[in-house]
Amino acid sequence: MEVQYNTAIDGEIVQIIFDEDSSEDPFSRTKCYFMISQNYEFPGKPALEWHDGENYYGGSEVRSYKLDNDIFELETTDSLSVRIDHSCPKDTLDKIREFFQREFSDKCHKKA
Numbered sequence: 001m002e003v004q005y006n007t008a009i010d011g012e013i014v015q016i017i018f019d020e021d022s023s024e025d026p027f028s029r030t031k032c033y034f035m036i037s038q039n040y041e042f043p044g045k046p047a048l049e050w051h052d053g054e055n056y057y058g059g060s061e062v063r064s065y066k067l068d069n070d071i072f073e074l075e076t077t078d079s080l081s082v083r084i085d086h087s088c089p090k091d092t093l094d095k096i097r098e099f100f101q102r103e104f105s106d107k108c109h110k111k112a
Helices: 089-106
Strands: 002-008 011-020 034-038 046-052 055-058 061-067 072-077 081-085
Touching: 002 089, 011 089, 061 089
Parallel strands: none
Antiparallel strands: 002 011, 011 034, 034 046, 046 055, 061 072, 072 081
């Protein structure tokens, strides 16, 4: 799975995307993706959005997560469990870890 860490407006917006096919047309997707985004201009928790290959979903909050060099696991407050095998460059993984530490360290527990 492809991993992207994107920022815009001098870091005011952060998006982390795990995507099976980033070149796919967003209006007729058939592949899965999972996105976490934060807009620091507006207070609030990071937004979650995903596509399961058939439908789009979102609106949940992170309950717990685990991020390893090749696996990302996340559980939402409404009991969705996600496990993503990924290949991510070290510098991108470091940025994602910093983001997770900043956003989720007090608000959820890190999975063992």
